[in-house]
Amino acid sequence: MNSAAESDRQGEAVTLFEAVGGEPTFRKLVDEFYVGVAADPLLRPMYPEEDLGPAADRLTLFLIQYWGGPNTYSAQRGHPRLRMRHAPFRIGAAERDAWLRHMRHAVDRLDLPPALATALWDYLERAAYFMVNVMEDPS
Numbered sequence: 609m610n611s612a613a614e615s616d617r618q619g620e621a622v623t624l625f626e627a628v629g630g631e632p633t634f635r636k637l638v639d640e641f642y643v644g645v646a647a648d649p650l651l652r653p654m655y656p657e658e659d660l661g662p663a664a665d666r667l668t669l670f671l672i673q674y675w676g677g678p679n680t681y682s683a684q685r686g687h688p689r690l691r692m693r694h695a696p697f698r699i700g701a702a703e704r705d706a707w708l709r710h711m712r713h714a715v716d717r718l719d720l721p722p723a724l725a726t727a728l729w730d731y732l733e734r735a736a737y738f739m740v741n742v743m744e745d746p747s
């Protein structure tokens with residue numbers, strides 16, 4: 609359960625997964641995000657597969673699971689270990705910021721109530737900073 613959980617049934621907590629509209633909302637978010645990735649000169653070459661569909665599916669299932677929906681991601685992929693899974697890719701500030709730019713646009717397109725949009729965004733931003741795996745000289 610996360611801090612964005614709301615209650616609309618009698619005293620029963622509702623997950624963010626449910627509150628935002630379930631799987632179709634996460635599919636829409638990730639599909640929109642990947643439209644941006646597909647056209648991004650920095651990010652597109654990082655994706656090993658020609659078809660971005662399977663990568664979109666993995667991210668969708670992960671986010672659904674994280675926000676309290678079905679655990680299909682782990683049933684198919686095992687423990688997320690996201691930092692480890694990103695180790696093969698060089699993720700510096702530029703890659704992180706490009707990822708976040710497409711994700712920001714995708715979150716905005718959902719037109720969620722502000723509290724839900726903020727909860728979702730805060731997590732995505734934190735997670736993206738956490739995925740950075742190269743040290744860069746700040747000078």
Ligand code: HEM
Nearest residue numbers: 654655663666667670685693697699703704707735736739
């Ligand atoms: C910071 C910039 C990021 C970059 C450049 C990046 C890039 C990538 C790349 C190239 C892949 C491989 C594509 C695939 O085969 O699935 C991948 C996979 C994945 N990424 Fe990211 N990513 C970033 C941040 C994030 C964040 C913040 C999350 C979660 C909130 C995330 C979740 C995932 C997931 C779930 C997978 C699939 C893992 C698997 O099951 O193999 N990524 N990412």
